[in-house]
C-alpha cells in the first residue's frame with residue numbers, strides 16, 4: 001500500500017470505530033404538570049411554536065433525527081442538548097424557584113426578541129424552527145404576560 005492508501009484506511013477505521021460510541025437518546029422523565037407550557041396555559045399556537053423551535057434542546061421531549069445515529073455529528077448534537085437542558089429545561093419549569101423562573105423568563109424573552117435562539121446550526125436542518133417575525137411577536141406577547149409564582 002502506498003502512503004495515501006494507508007492514511008485513507010486509517011481515517012476510515014477511525015470513522016468506523018467512532019460509530020460504536022453511541023449517544024444516550026433516553027429522554028429523562030418529567031411530570032407533565034411541571035412543564036412550562038402546561039403550567040402557564042399556553043395557547044395552541046404558542047405551544048406549537050415553542051415545541052418546534054426550542055423543545056429539542058430545552059425539554060425532556062427531544063426528537064432525535066436519523067443523523068443522530070452518525071458519529072461524530074451525534075456527539076456534537078448531544079452536546080447542544082445536554083448544554084441546552086442544563087441552562088434551561090422547560091420540562092422542569094415548576095421545579096425552579098420564583099427567582100430562577102423570573103431570570104429564565106427574562107432570558108427567554110431576550111433570546112426570542114433578539115433572535116439568538118434557536119441556534120443557527122439547528123435551523124439549518126430544521127427550517128420550520130427558523131421563526132418568522134410574526135411567530136416571534138406571538139411568543140413575545142404571550143411571554144410578557146406570564147405571571148411568576
Ligand code: HEC
Pocket residue numbers: 050053054055056057058079080081083084087088104107108109111112117118119122
Ligand atoms: C439546537 C439546540 C437548541 C435549540 C433548538 C434552542 N436552544 Fe436555547 N440554548 C441552547 C444551548 C446549547 C444554550 C447554552 C449556550 C448558549 O447560551 O448559547 C442555550 C441557551 C439558551 C438560553 C440561555 C439560558 C441561560 O439562562 O443561560 C435561553 C433563554 C434559550 N436558550 C432559549 C431558547 C429558546 C426560547 C429557544 C426556541 C426559540 C431555544 N433556546 C432553542 C441550545 C438550543
